[in-house]
Amino acid sequence: MCRNIRTLFNFAPPATDDEIRAAALQFVRKLSGYTRPAKHNEAAFARGVDEVAAAASRLLTSLETTSPPRDRDVEAEKAKARAKARFAQAARA
Secondary structure, eight states: OOTTOOOOSSEESOOOHHHHHHHHHHHHHHHHOOSSOOGGGHHHHHHHHHHHHHHHHHHHHHOOOSSOOEEHHHHHHHHHHHHHHHHHHHHHO
16 A cells, blocks of 8 residues: 555544545556656546545545544654654664
């Protein structure tokens, strides 16, 4: 899985359209192998991003949970702590 794709469900405030589109772009980049497609593939690439973003948006609005929404700042701090531990281990190796 692409590490740049973040969990978008069950956050307060909810994911924005820009966040959903950014995740869709990363997903399409991963699937296609292109960071930027060749000129003759731009339309297909853009259509793929649009379709994935629409599907992701539908998914996020239809999911239900009984868990309280997660706080973005708290989750960001947890991710930083995990990264710090991971890179500290790599530096020792």
